[in-house]
Amino acid sequence: EAGVAQSPRYKIIEKRQSVAFWCNPISGHATLYWYQQILGQGPKLLIQFQNNGVVDDSQLPKDRFSAERLKGVDSTLKIQPAKLEDSAVYLCASSTQGPDKTFFGQGTRLTVV
Amino acid sequence: AQSVTQPDIHITVSEGASLELRCNYSYGATPYLFWYVQSPGQGLQLLLKYFSGDTLVQGIKGFEAEFKRSQSSFNLRKPSVHWSDAAEYFCAVVPPLGGYQKVTFGTGTKLQVIP
Numbered sequence: 001e002a003g004v005a006q007s008p009r010y011k012i013i014e015k016r017q018s019v020a021f022w023c024n025p026i027s028g029h030a031t032l033y034w035y036q037q038i039l040g041q042g043p044k045l046l047i048q049f050q051n052n053g054v055v056d057d058s059q060l061p062k063d064r065f066s067a068e069r070l071k072g073v074d075s076t077l078k079i080q081p082a083k084l085e086d087s088a089v090y091l092c093a094s095s096t097q098g099p100d101k102t103f104f105g106q107g108t109r110l111t112v113v
Numbered sequence: 114a115q116s117v118t119q120p121d122i123h124i125t126v127s128e129g130a131s132l133e134l135r136c137n138y139s140y141g142a143t144p145y146l147f148w149y150v151q152s153p154g155q156g157l158q159l160l161l162k163y164f165s166g167d168t169l170v171q172g173i174k175g176f177e178a179e180f181k182r183s184q185s186s187f188n189l190r191k192p193s194v195h196w197s198d199a200a201e202y203f204c205a206v207v208p209p210l211g212g213y214q215k216v217t218f219g220t221g222t223k224l225q226v227i228p
Binding site: 004 | 145154158159218
């Protein structure tokens with residue numbers, strides 16, 4: 001079974017630029033998550049989709065972050081404009097039928113300079 | 114407030130020694146409990162989970178964890194550590210009642226293994 005795919009793996013941008021990350025979940029997984037993992041911290045949920053609807057975006061900085069999941073499959077996370085404190089690893093995960101069925105991608109490491 | 118705490122930021126053990134990583138949670142009811150491992154450059158991998166029943170759970174790679182309700186703890190253990198166990202370990206919880214079962218992670222414990 002193919003895992004959760006993310007791209008790019010690494011991205012370096014200057015502050016105030018925009019950036020987008022892509023995630024392809026495991027086939028058939030209805031739930032998709034985006035997490036932000038700042039160095040030295042545990043992953044923090046940014047947004048959770050159920051199919052193509054948002055069920056939790058309470059910790060998403062909506063003034064600069066946006067996410068969409070078209071057709072309930074792939075998802076993109078965008079930051080515009082980026083700040084230095086957005087430097088982190090952005091993890092995508094997908095799941096089906098229970099919290100122990102969550103699988104994580106390898107993440108995108110973003111460095112904002 | 115609901116939270117999950119990993120008191121140890123960094124632990125160093127010798128190869129072959131035993132290991133215990135601590136995790137405490139603060140929730141109104143016992144949440145679902147998990148341990149994940151994250152190796153450098155890799156995604157998070159589920160080691161083990163506790164939902165209910167036997168309080169000692171076995172996981173992959175020789176790890177086990179014990180749920181203690183009285184201490185609100187779910188500590189991870191391994192009898193003999195291998196060099197390949199060097200990684201970061203995250204305790205995580207999911208609320209037990211309804212909702213879309215968001216996973217909340219602790220801050221992590223980085224394990225260093227020395228020869």
